[in-house]
Amino acid sequence: RIDRIMSYVKTDGVPSPSLLKMAKIGVIIDDWMQKLDITASAIQCWDSLQANYGVNVCTLMSMMSEQLLPSACEVDVTGVVSMYALQLASNTPSALVDWNNNYADDPNKCVLFHCGNWAKSFFPEDDFEMGYAPILGSTLGDENTYGIVQGRTPSGPFSYARITTDDRNGVMKAYVGDGMFVDDPMETFGSRALVEVPELQGLLRYIVKNGFEHHAAMNASHSAAILAEAFETYFGWETYHHNA
Structure with missing residues (x-):
């Protein structure tokens, strides 16, 4: 498992004990998912694993x-349901x-x-x-x-989506849209991208006023129209298609 991790991502400077911990928990997660036929996961990565096990599992999640x-x-x-929808x-x-x-x-x-x-x-090889x-x-x-895995996503097509639960009314709701990854200068760390979205401020107002989480799923495609049709026509969910 360590070899798989090291062939997936550059690990220069990463301590060997950290790689071993990643490999061990990776075996456990894979075994659990295979036994239960799980195809998507949501992991408590902040900050229990670091405090109790001493490692981030971001690389395993990336893989x-x-x-x-x-x-x-x-x-x-x-x-992760939003991620899965964009993936499909x-x-x-x-x-x-x-x-x-x-x-x-x-x-x-x-x-x-x-x-x-x-x-x-999402990243160039280098x-x-x-x-x-x-x-x-x-x-x-x-x-x-x-x-963690870190790098910057280069310019190209970009779709975003968020599914959530309206618990007081017992319904599902969502928003979707398209934009572009862009290459303007940016200095930060981690997994990162700079995006351009038409009427972005209106989208952010909609997200906040309608109680959506600060997380969204993204995909390097233009797939918003597909999701809007699926969510509205087939699932009957209230769906905001931004700038449609």
């Missing part, structure tokens, strides 16, 4: 997502992201970030490596947070 077995952070179950629409891996900082003074651009576990397909998570490391110690 699963790359194999079209999507894996979401922070036990975000409807987040495009037949390519999805990732879970934070809607993050606006970009400079451009109202239609923003940073997407996770610390991170995005599938390898910009994909394992590291540690400095945010978690600031309180738990960097040595307990090795295992």
Whole structure:
């Protein structure tokens, strides 16, 4: 299992004990998923694993997502359902992201970030490596947070989606849309991308006013129309198709 990890991502500078811990828990997760025929997962990656086991499992989650077995952070179950929906629409891996900082003074651009576990397909081969998570490391110690994958997604098509539960009304709801990954200068760490979305401020207002989580699923495709049709026509969900 260590060999599989090291052939998947550059591990220069990662301590051997951290790689061994990743390999061990990877065997356990794979065995559990195979026995129960599980095809998607949502893992408690913040911050129990670091505090109790001393490693990040982002690389393992990235490897699963790359194999079209999507894996979401922070036990975000409807987040991984959103990832899975985009994956089915495009037949390519999805990732879970934070809607993050606006970009400079451009109202239609923003940073997407996770610390991170995005599938390898989102990155150029020469910009994909394992590291540690400095945010978690600031309180738990960097040595307990090795295992993230980091790099930047290059320009190209971009779709986003979020499914959630409206618990008071007992219904499902969603939003979907398309944009573009762009290559403007950006300095940060982790798994990251800069995106351009038409009328982004309107989308963010909709997300906040309608109680959606800060997580969204993304995919390197233009698949929003497919999801809107599936969610509305076949599932009967209230679905906002941004800028349709």
